[in-house]
Amino acid sequence: MKIAVAGTGYVGLVTGVVFADLGNEVACVDIDPVKVDAINKGQSPIYEPGLDEMLQRNLEEERIRATTDLEGATRETEVIFICVGTPPTDTGEPDLRYVDEAAATIGRALNGYKIIVNKSTVPVGTGDRVRRIIEQHRAEPHEFDVVSNPEFLREGSAIHDTLNPDRIVIGADNARAAMKIVELYAPLERPMLITNLATAEIIKYASNTFLALKISYINAIADLCERTGADVVQVAKAMGYDQRIGHAFLQAGLGFGGSCFPKDVQAFMHTVQRYQLDPTLYQQILAINNARPVQMVERVRERLGGLEGRTVGLLGLAFKPNTDDIREARALELIKLLLQAGATVKAYDPVAMPRVQPLHPEVVYCRNAYEVAENADALVLVTEWNEFRQLNFERIRNAMRQPNLFDGRNLYDPQRMRKLGFYYYGVGRAADNGEFKAML
Numbered sequence: 001m002k003i004a005v006a007g008t009g010y011v012g013l014v015t016g017v018v019f020a021d022l023g024n025e026v027a028c029v030d031i032d033p034v035k036v037d038a039i040n041k042g043q044s045p046i047y048e049p050g051l052d053e054m055l056q057r058n059l060e061e062e063r064i065r066a067t068t069d070l071e072g073a074t075r076e077t078e079v080i081f082i083c084v085g086t087p088p089t090d091t092g093e094p095d096l097r098y099v100d101e102a103a104a105t106i107g108r109a110l111n112g113y114k115i116i117v118n119k120s121t122v123p124v125g126t127g128d129r130v131r132r133i134i135e136q137h138r139a140e141p142h143e144f145d146v147v148s149n150p151e152f153l154r155e156g157s158a159i160h161d162t163l164n165p166d167r168i169v170i171g172a173d174n175a176r177a178a179m180k181i182v183e184l185y186a187p188l189e190r191p192m193l194i195t196n197l198a199t200a201e202i203i204k205y206a207s208n209t210f211l212a213l214k215i216s217y218i219n220a221i222a223d224l225c226e227r228t229g230a231d232v233v234q235v236a237k238a239m240g241y242d243q244r245i246g247h248a249f250l251q252a253g254l255g256f257g258g259s260c261f262p263k264d265v266q267a268f269m270h271t272v273q274r275y276q277l278d279p280t281l282y283q284q285i286l287a288i289n290n291a292r293p294v295q296m297v298e299r300v301r302e303r304l305g306g307l308e309g310r311t312v313g314l315l316g317l318a319f320k321p322n323t324d325d326i327r328e329a330r331a332l333e334l335i336k337l338l339l340q341a342g343a344t345v346k347a348y349d350p351v352a353m354p355r356v357q358p359l360h361p362e363v364v365y366c367r368n369a370y371e372v373a374e375n376a377d378a379l380v381l382v383t384e385w386n387e388f389r390q391l392n393f394e395r396i397r398n399a400m401r402q403p404n405l406f407d408g409r410n411l412y413d414p415q416r417m418r419k420l421g422f423y424y425y426g427v428g429r430a431a432d433n434g435e436f437k438a439m440l
């Protein structure tokens with residue numbers, strides 16, 4: 001099948017490359033010529049394991065090309081995916097400007113029946129909005145259908161997730177359009193759900209908000225554990241064995257960041273408000289999450305007796321491992337709070353440092369975890385990259401001015417860290433923290 005993909009970010013490029021790898025002919029379109037040039041040279045503008053190799057293979061076999069010309073790509077294809085960004089505005093509502101622009105361009109280029117598939121995460125009703133925009137801009141009354149096909153991939157395992165999705169949701173208002181998209185996904189042999197447009201649009205937000213809810217929930221439990229001498233890691237483990245609950249997304253720590261959860265919960269909150277429903281649940285998910293970095297900095301401040309003139313090292317900057325994405329990363333919040341309090345901040349991340357550097361040139365960027373530890377008064381584990389799991393902790397301890405380890409992801413064994421001579425703080429692990437005495 002000949003397809004076009006508008007937007008070559010995490011979702012668009014991975015979608016385009018995977019569809020090409022399945023044998024389709026794909027035009028990847030972006031308004032950013034730098035990204036387009038890089039893609040045509042076989043260099044992915046984003047870091048995603050396995051993406052460069054798959055891109056190069058499909059370029060060589062001429063199944064994929066990148067262009068800035070969305071009108072041209074629309075004219076030559078029947079199925080056009082919209083995968084542009086939907087970042088939050090100041091109010092937290094999604095900015096649909098890029099979706100609107102892409103829809104208008106597609107409308108102008110309409111030269112026959114087309115299916116416009118919206119993969120960007122957009123509020124319920126956006127499919128109808130895209131339809132109206134295309135109608136307004138088309139020169140001839142060519143037929144077209146709008147389909148919602150929300151994306152559930154996770155950055156860091158985007159290729160794997162695109163090839164092996166738990167489910168494929170296809171929201172369409174007629175069978176002709178739905179069946180064409182079913183055909184496109186058929187080689188993956190994964191469960192497919194065909195719904196109407198509104199249902200598909202809500203599925204995406206309902207799923208992400210539920211995952212965010214799980215994280216905030218266990219963090220709320222962590223606060224209680226900290227005050228009562230309980231260990232949230234054990235609480236979560238025991239809860240997770242209940243098949244109705246499951247272990248996924250029950251890790252207490254610095255909370256969620258990234259380009260999806262914070263923005264999707266906010267967007268969903270605005271949607272329920274638009275329909276005169278109570279937003280309290282969504283407000284609480286965000287409030288609990290926003291408090292996490294503040295609380296961590298407070299713990300460091302208490303331990304060091306103030307932050308002015310202290311050196312705090314951050315291990316990890318990306319919002320999660322295996323990605324260079326720093327959007328809404330917890331590390332950015334920590335950097336801001338620590339710098340405001342007069343601390344010197346050192347940091348190391350295997351791939352995300354070039355993205356943070358322009359935002360925070362005052363941070364001391366290091367070549368590895370050991371360099372971060374040198375003369376640090378405290379280390380905070382922010383992103384649980386694999387390379388931080390098995391560090392030489394004796395070397396770390398000896399390099400530090402004071403061996404204070406704050407584990408923002410509960411990655412380490414508290415007993416082991418203490419035996420190694422560290423002061424160790426894990427989130428919601430009062431049973432091991434010693435310093436936080438049971439209040440009861």
Ligand SMILES: NC(=O)c1ccc[n+]([C@@H]2O[C@H](COP(=O)([O-])OP(=O)(O)OC[C@H]3O[C@@H](n4cnc5c(N)ncnc54)[C@H](O)[C@@H]3O)[C@@H](O)[C@H]2O)c1
Nearest residue numbers: 006007008009010011030031084085086098102120121151
């Ligand atoms: N990143 C994720 O893990 C993820 C997962 C699921 C869903 N989503 C959703 O998918 C959408 C895209 O996310 P992303 O992370 O890939 O975004 P991104 O910011 O990485 O990429 C968006 C791209 O669209 C391009 N663009 C903007 N307007 C355009 C236009 N008119 N024509 C062509 N290209 C245009 C931008 O230049 C940019 O390269 C968002 O709605 C997001 O919420 C993201």
